[in-house]
Amino acid sequence: MTWQLWLELHLHFCMLSLLAVGGALAIVPEMHRYLVNDLQLMSETAFIQSVTLSQIAPGPNILLVAVMGWNIGLQSAGGFEAGAAAIGFGLFMALGLLTAAVLPSSLLSYFMVKWLQVHQHARSVRAFRAGMVPLVMGLMVSAGWVLQTASNPSMDWRLLLICGLSMVLVLKTRLHLLWLMLGGAVLGALLGL
């Protein structure tokens, strides 16, 4: 990886940090577009892994950026076969991209909180809060869609069914998310999808 690319990646994630109204899932479609389609730094499989495994692990969803950094670093340095150097670069990229994704929005929170406390009922702040809701909703559904098409490029109806079932179960029951993931994994493995 050239230092120009390294810098561009980190600056892009700094920008995304400030665009992440609605949290980490709202920027998932953008990360797919940028990292998988445009720069081709990540395979579809690595992308699915990053998003999916971050749902299994506890902690804020933004940690999926660290997993993406890890995958990008590891791959660009030659994968596991390249040994300790590649693993080290993977960890370095994980920490770097996570910092880029978290720092700008955190600084904004730190310095804006007083202003926002005073102005939270101002018309402009209310308009921003309500006005962004349709966008956030569209982006979250997009994130699900992008993840679905990445996991299921041939549009296998059985995988579509698992996706729909999982959505309905989340909305209609209080089943723990880990059971849904386990269910998806077992069904996927049994059916050899």
Next chain:
Amino acid sequence: MESLNIPNLPRSRTDLFLSFSWLGLQGFGGVLAVVQRELVDRKQWMSLAEFAKEWALAQTLPGPNVVNLSVMFGGKHFGPSGAFAALSGLLFFPGLLMLAIVFTFQAFADVPLVASALHGMGVAAAGMVMAAGWRFMPTLRQHPIGFPLALGFAALSFVLAALAHWPLAHVIALVGSVSCGLTWWRLVPKDAS
């Protein structure tokens, strides 16, 4: 009345770091419930009303809302280093755990059964994420710009982000600005009454 039960305060930066670590390690999917239980019920660092107010502020700003909340809360008590202690606590141990899960998973990634399981998990996670987006539907129904228009903006951002692969910055610039602008305009009558 509220002044009678003075809330506890975080004792030190270490206290902040460890408390937010514990909080992060419990958060699967729905973080809101965990944050509320830890900060309001167990630690009694803030009252329920205070929590609701802080959470609304954290949600208004870009970035993951738990991350923003940790920065605001840590910063309020111990300044910049407090913000850093809370933020790094929230991300450090969950991040390590996440990398351990990814590491383990990737060691077996070439086994066909594991690849099938990943596809199943990927679509299950996709369903979960779509459901999280779908939960905004009631908010859209009460939107100041009216339900059809709000739903239209949500659909438009889905088409642009998921199907047309527009960069996120462009989607926000177009849909976000029009939606917030219209909301701002529609909020006038309420102010006057």
